[in-house]
Amino acid sequence: MIIERLEVGLFAENCYIVACEKSLEGVIIDPGDESDRILFKVNELKIDVKYILITHAHLDHVKELPSIKAKIDVPVMMHPQDFFLLQNLPAQAAAFGLSVSQIPTIDRELNEGDEISFGEETFNVLHTPGQSPGSVSFVGNGVAFVGDVLFMGSIGRTDLPGGNYDTLIQSIKSRLFPLGDETIIYPGHGPPTTLGQEKRTNPFLI
16 A cells, blocks of 8 residues: 655645555545645656545645645545535634635545445545544554544544544544554554554553
């Protein structure tokens, strides 16, 4: 599996380009900013993008969706419980002194248990709410792309609309932990970690 992490924008959000090594079919996860840079890397790696996947609809993870979509017309997929956050994107932006010119559109709903295949790789969709109601994680081949659910040494904030601390902790412990200690976590901000490391050292989880 090819995994390319790009730290983009004012919020240092992790956008991921993930692809099958054999076919070079792939996905873009959370294109939050710097669309030209993301697409340059896609072209450099010669990735045939099949889908754009969204872990959750906070501003820093979806702001560049319209720009990306205009240049590579592939399905955008997200959990429906975060649709309200998309509609509220102008207010999200205004809270940081920013603006958005267009509200992104979603082509397909993602739900618990869905499978997303590209080349010889398959992601399973886990609904992992708490940071937002529609937060999902993409899991497959020993890795998990978790958005802002879990970070190295921390967890996602729950003070934004739809956030719930108890739900977030439950998602981590009941949905992510069973994946196994060796599972590599690719978060929405910061470096990768493993579930085993977070079980042992994350102050919010021990």
